[in-house]
Amino acid sequence: MTQMQNFSKGFFKENPLLVLVLGCCPALATTTSALNGLGMGIATTFVLLGSNVVISSISNLIPDKVRIPSFIVIIASFVTIVDLIMKAYTPELYEKLGIFIPLIVVNCIVLGRAEAFASKNSLLSSILDGLGMGLGFTMALGILGAFREIAGNGAIFNYKFLEGDGILVFILSPGAFIALGYLIALVNRIRKT
C-alpha cells in the first residue's frame, strides 16, 4: 500500500464512521451543529495522531501480553492532554462536548488503529494513517452536523439563513439516529454501484 493510500483510505474506502461504523456514540451525541461535530472530530484526530506516533515508535518495546493495557494508558494520556487544553482555550466547546471528551479514550477507532495499524507499521505510515482516519472521522461528523443544523435549525456554522424554527426533531436525539442511519445507507448505496 502506498503512503498516499495510507492517508486517503480514511476518507471514503475505510471511513471509520460511515463504512466501519466505529465511534457511533460521539458521532450521535456531538453533531447537534456543524461546529460541534468538527470540534469533536479535531479532538479525536489529535488523540489518534498522538497515540499512533507513540505506539508506532515504541511498539517493539512493549511485551505482547500487556499490549492492550499499555495502549490504553498511552491513549488516556493524550485524552487528558486534549481535555486540559480544551478546558483552557475553548471553554464553550468544552462545555458543549462535555463528557464525550474524556470518553475519546473508549472510542473504538483510536484503540482499533493502535492495534490494527500503528503497532505493526512504520512511523511515517502510522502518522498518515492517524491523520487520514482522524480527518475522515472529522469529515463525517461535519457532514452529519451540518445536515442536522440545516434541517433542525435552518442555520449553518451558527449563521441562520432561514426564518423561524426548523424540523426540531433533527436537533433532538431521535434525529441523530435517523440522520446517521440514512447517511450510512447512502454511503452503502454509493459504494456498491
Added chain:
Amino acid sequence: MEYLLLIISAVLVNNIVLAQFLGVCPFLGVSNKVSTAAGMSGAVTFVMVLATVVTYLIQTYILDALGLGFMQTITFILVIASLVQMVEIILKKISQPLYQALGIFLPLITTNCAVLGVAILVIRKEYNLLEGVVYSAATAVGFGLALVILAGIREQLDLVDVPKGMKGVPVSLIIAGIMALAFMGFTGIGK
C-alpha cells in the same frame, strides 16, 4: 421518593442509549437476538454498579484527597479494565453457570463507553455513594431495556424485505431513532 424519581429519570426519561448516546456500539452489535441481548445487559449491570462504587471511592479518597483530579480519565479506564478482568476470573472460579451466561460479554465491556461514562457522570453530578449506586443500577436497567426492545424488533426484521443499502446497521439506527421518539414521550416525568 427522591430515589424513585432518580430511577425513573435514569431508566426512561434520560435513557442512556436513546437520550444520552452512551453504549451505542454494543447496542448495535449484540442486538441480533433477545437472549444475547439479555445476557449482555446482565453483564453490563453487574460491571456498571461495581465500577461506579470502585471509581467513586477512588475519586473521593485518592484523587480528590491528593489533588490529582486531572488523572481521572487514566485512572478510571485502568480501574474498569482491570475490574472487568477480575470479575471474569472470579466468576470462572466460583460460579460456572453465571460465567457461561455472562462470560463472553465481559471482555467487550471494557470498551463500552457507557460504563466509563456513568462512572464519570456520577462524579460530575456530585452524587453521594448511595445515589451513585442507585443511578448506575437504574441506568443499566435502561440500557438493558433499550437493548432487549431493539433485539425483539430486529428478530422480527429478519422476515421483512429491507432495501439492500439499508440492511444491517442503517435500519437498526432508524429503528433506534423511532424508539428514541417513543421514549421522548416520557419527558417531563421526574426531573
